[in-house]
Amino acid sequence: MKYFAISAALALGLAACQPADQAAPAAIDAPVPTVTRYDAATFFMTTSFGMADSAGFAFAASDGRILISSDETGVYNAYAVDPVSGEREALTDSTTSATAAISWFPNDDRVLVTFDGGGDELNHVYVRELDGRLNDLTPGENVKAQFIGFSPDGNDIWIATNARDAGAFDVYQYDTLSYESSVLFENTDALSISAVSPDGRWLALVRNRTSADSDILLVDRAADNAEPVLITAHEGNIAYSAYTFTADSSALIYATDEFGEFSQAWSYDLATGERAPVVTADWDVQFVTYSPSGRFLVTGINADARTEVTITDLQAGQALALPDLPAGDLGSVRFSRDEGSIAFMINAATSPSNLHIVDLATQAHTQLTNALNPAITEAEMVDAEVVRFASFDGVEIPGIMYRPHGASADNPVPALVMVHGGPGGQSRIGYSAMIQHLVNHGYAVYAANNRGSSGYGKTFFHMDDRRHGEEDLNDIVAAGDYLRSLDWVRDDQVGVIGGSYGGFMTVAALAFHPDAFEVGIDIFGVTNWERTLASIPPWWESFREALYDEMGDPATDAERHRAISPLFHADTITKPLMVIQGANDPRVLQVESDEMVAAVRANGVPVEYVLFPDEGHGFRGRDNRITASEAYLSFLDTYLRGEGEAAE
Template structure:
């Protein structure tokens, strides 16, 4: 079934449930200035158009640096398009059923690489779209799942990972662009695929053991044995994972929480084995990668629910200053072939993910290429979130993202909802949500609580609910309801709880074990049997099974 339709139905059910206490609907409440506030239907919000850029490991820009390879669901189904600096979009795939996601232009022409599953079965295959529009499946197989891995050094082949040999493990292959023949490069035995160095000599692999403990292995793909070698030998619980290789291939850049509460970026010298600090902050380092030439290093910091991105010019030792960009969640940074321009996406609290291009010279402001918000909706009627915290009964400080309706005031209190993220271990962050903005626009406050066990707030906080789901984390959500009832603009007789997946589980648990705490609960595809869930995870999650 269409995901947007499901969400619309859930929202409609929620609105009906909350409004049953009062014949006066929140959307009819007037703002303090006596102007009637304009609200919109669920259908209007879920008519958001989604956009995305080609894979970071591929070529997002055409060989002449004039067009970008993007995906969009403007037709109702994701398809591949190109877009130019004027925002003109050209359709490349014409599916009305299977969603096509973009990976890369070819290095020298406008052939493209896309991925798609079949009827929503999650078994993605990799396809080459020829210049005449023909799609060729280069990873055939009935039960095979594949994903794109980048290009080799001379662009004569591209990498794919797929589990055709063993459903539980993703092996590394190269696909020759002259005939699309696949060659096995590495037979995987229970590792999570990681980055490949630019020359194709080195491969990094992650090995999760528990949610608190993981390792990194290094493989010399030029050797005959291609044996994974442990490079993070340690005692106790330390989480390691790979980011990238340095452009000179002398170091692996990796994440570790060994040296404090938050993930830091460190380097491992492949020749000497020496580990050295690279980037540290008072928050997690989310990612580190390099531009194609290696001149620019890009990293992101998860700063209290909003990603703070730095683009560092290693030649000038200065940060790039992108102009004309509103505050929001910036991502998918893609440099042009000559690195004179870059493309990126931006998601703000009041606007869905839009695509931009900018000049590296900083002489011009960034150019917005897309308008993802339904034109029926006036962005001025939407709400910017704030980060708010409350102290739980045991003294633990619980953060969350608060959305206050423009209609709400002490004179006109509105219903409110505690929203629970997925996971376990997920995080509610700033940024646009059609679901949340629809609720808030129609007069329902929303507090997206990051209960203990959420990521982004340090390893101690993250592991507070290990093997205790439905205990302290559930209590945090109940007390988030108390926090809402204490706000003067919230109707303290109309507070609910809502969430999907793990958030749906917490919702069901709240309504079961604390039935007097919430007036309504909406469980969206929530887990209600953990044993069944853990025993039915797909084979291709084998690398995570033990964890």
């Protein structure tokens, strides 16, 4: 479970630096290989594309246009893509709030979209009317809403909102013509809403007792009482969650780690209660979806930080044949309404996600977008490699290595350990403008998946429970030692960088292992666990118990939270620090970073603090990401590599 995690695309960026007062270390004289250096904008002026929600309609009813989100203007908006030419029509035109496309309406060209208030995470669901107006279906100052699906007749929209109770999400149905709403299910126990069957009869709910133990409950809306019924009675720690229902609403497809280290996909027959395996692998099953008719089954496996997707034709009993496609991970598979075509994204470390379409009858394939900035080529990017090392106690730690072109024993380079969000996130292979910008300027980046990371089995995932900031932090320190052991890395120029939980690990490394790294960059990071755990957003209520089980309850574990919080040990920090904060962050409050910066500056240590007034827990605006990456580079050139001038 990713409580504080934010993706690299959102989290890892920054803005103009504050002055510091320490002289830079001496510059090195090592020769620099011939590599064209690009500014951050070159890497971020790629276009990020995202597919419409899997529960909705990706293809328009009238003409088959594909609904996507795109940040080509610098802010995410909804677009319609011509399936033949790839031409895009902007459906929204926000210049401030990142707008995500959800779905076309079942029978016309209206569109559902969602956006929040500048990063406050209070998303509302809007109808984009045919004349372009946006109509808020879920108004309210503190309301958070999420699209679930459409009724089978297309007459109702199902949306979960916390309008009744800030800590619980009820399910409402909205008439698609009048937009009048009524309660479909009142969630009095604040359970997590996971799925609604296509026929609208069944709701799958999850009770998260701990990070290792959860249950699925089903609501049969056709029953007299329509109360949640537990279907996963068990002893010990078993984690259950729901993927989806079958297209004919006869079975629930759910996840369980009951039978080994990894989550498998099983079916639960809604009439008989019989269970059967659907997908098993030596890795976690990430997702299971069906085409509208149920003929095609789409599954994704998290195979060593890559996604392996299989599309099975259940009618033919075999995997669907696809034409030769570009290298990368295939994802966000969406079927046309007649199931004659599929649209999907392909992403790679050297190429941002692009939208593709394949005609299943003719095997004709078209790439509909070109996300990469034409000013740079894929050959100039650095590919990613999965690399493992033995940590301080022998535990094998996986990670993603980005090695700059020209790095060698004769030309060693500075390096960064990058720490993902979480607790429980995972660094995965894919395009990161921030990483490619740093690597292009000669910084190696090793994205470590310390113990406690997801994707490597439940034993590994739970190795840091109630021990955050201990062995997992030691893994990050060991990752720095591993980098120093490589002959192509400068052993006196290794820093640490991380976002969200990774930001906590970054500052904790500087506080509790003051000689382990030369610099640290904290991006939206937790530094005071007492405050953070006491002030989590109310809409996290469905997994508050699980969060407290993993991290500790602030009512009873305050002593430990204080012990691992860098804020209360700031006097030990002696290495230059950069801190990034969003003013609208509902998870890590601005006051937390304000106090951390003041405490470290009191040591006479250089601290560069960048506050974004229009961001929350992660970056949503491209301009902010560009400014952030330039600031990272300037900070690192000054205090890690020693090529810049120290700020006065």
